[in-house]
Amino acid sequence: MINSYAGFDDAGVAIAAAGAGADVVRNMYGQRLTRIDKGAGDFATAADVEAEKTILGVIHSARPDDAVLGEEGGQQGFAEAVRQWLVDPLCGTLNYAVGNMLVAVNVALRNGAAAVADPFSGEVFFTDGETAWTRYEGADVQLAPTSATQLVDVNLDPPFPSAPGFRAVDLLARPGFVERFRPRVVSTTLALAWVAAGKRAAYVTDGGDLSGSVHFAAGIALCQAAGCVITGIDGAPIGQAGRGLVVAADAESHGLLMSMIRSRS
Structure with a gap:
């Protein structure tokens, strides 16, 4: 069998994998899907599982020696491998299950290329690790973050590990916040791609x-490559020292x- 991904660079693999997963998510939308209980109120659907299987098929075909960590299937290959792909086949599963189209398909090579696909808008946001772009209907446009919208997405999903010192919901009630920004809650990390693309001021x-x-x-x-400002909620660089995200x-x-x-903390 001919490997259709032969010759793809890492960004190309990420785009192809995320796009293939997005096709599955879009095609299965609106069906009555089996829910797979994951505990603590979390669950996956058959669409999560099928999309991840499809994404992994692309990655294994293009990069057979790389390790993969998938949300549904867990670790494949050595966790300490130099090259490891991180796969979230359907970010916003609850949205999807109740008929809300605010979801994303996330594929990233650790410390390298990455892609976020919106199954319903048709946009794929991607980076080669240096610059960030969006691809729509075959055209690529470089991402340009801007705070012009004044919209800030805030993740209100539990758990709340930093409480009582920090609760995201408290941020929304601060006079300084509503004077400058307008809150949004989409419950999917698609919002991070929107910050990189100038559709959101922050997340x-x-x-x-x-x-x-x-x-x-x-x-x-994506946000790093686009030039966004990123720290933890404690102001520390993201990574082991930082916790959470302010992008x-x-x-x-x-x-x-x-x-x-x-000031709240």
Whole structure:
């Protein structure tokens, strides 16, 4: 069998894998899907599983020696491998299951290329690790973050590991926040791609080290390559020292959000 991905660079593999997963998610949308209980109120659907299987098929075909960490299938290959792909086949499963189209397909090579596909808009946001682009109907446009929209997405999903010092919901009630920004809650890391693309001014979420998360790695890579300002909610660089994320289109927006977070903490 001819390997149709032969000759693809890593960005090309990420785009192809995310796009293939997005096709599955879009084609299975609206069906009555089996829910697979994952505990603590979390679940996957048959679409999550099928999309991940399809994504892994692309990666294994293009990069058979690379390791993969998938949200549904777990680790394949050595966890300490030099090259490891992080796959979230359907970010926003609850949205999807109730007929909400705000979802994303995330594929990232750790410390390298990444792609985030929106199955319903047809956009694929991607980076080669140096610059970031969006591909729509065959045309590529370089991403340009801006805070012009003044829209800030805030992740309100539990758990809340930084409480009581920090609760995202408290941020929304601060006078300084509503004077400058307007809150949005989409419950998917598609919002990170929107910050990189200038559709959102910022994104805030609690959590631990999210740099190696299958949910966040692709979005973080996009925002870094696009030139966004990124720290943890404690102001530390993302990684083991930082926790959660404050991602902003520019330094001014990031500084305003950090001042509100710090004053509350």
